Amino acid sequence: MYEKEKQLGRVTIDFSKVTSNIGGDFYVYIDEEGVPKWTSVKAVGFVLYDTNYRIPDNGKLELEGEVGTKVVGPSGLNLEVSGYLQLGIVYLDSKGVEQVAEMQGFRISFNEEAPLTYTEENQTIVYNMYYPN
Incomplete structure (x- = not known):
């Protein structure tokens, strides 16, 4: 018997x-x-302010899992929450040390529903940035 090859989704x-x-x-x-x-x-990076999840500076996060299994983000990035998330800014203080501050009124969110499971097709979640009025 041959073991069925596991298919990976992205x-x-x-x-x-x-x-x-x-x-x-x-x-x-x-x-x-x-x-x-x-x-x-000056922004040197961004975080989800409430969880302190550092958004990758290159703007992309690749997740991979077996087709049919649940898509789970890294700690601090809950893909089941599609509401507006408070954004924080990472900046350098006068001593050159990274600090984080809340960006009041700035939010991010993804428009479409996030995929719940990995599929054979590659899937993408796009986060948009919303500015205060």
């Missing part, structure tokens, strides 16, 4: 509409010695 998570803003300047509140200060910082 899901690409596309954050490029978010990461295309790396290098851009954004105004955020930062805590300077206990005092919140409204200031401009």
Whole structure:
């Protein structure tokens, strides 16, 4: 008897509409010695603020699994939540140390439903970035 070869499926998570803003300047509140200060910082990366999941700087996350099995994102990225997620910015402070600040009013979300299981066809989830009014 031959063992049936397992088929692998792929899901690409596309954050490029978010990461295309790396290098851009954004105004955020930062805590300077206990005092919140409204200031401009340059984005060196982005996170999902509530879970501290670091969005890959290249804008792509490739997931692979056996066809028919559940698609599960890495820790901090719940693909079952399709609502708007609070975005955080990663910036360098005056000492060159990475810091994270909430980007008030900035959210990301994917429009279509995320695939629940791996299929034979490659699947893509595209996250969009929403700016405050």
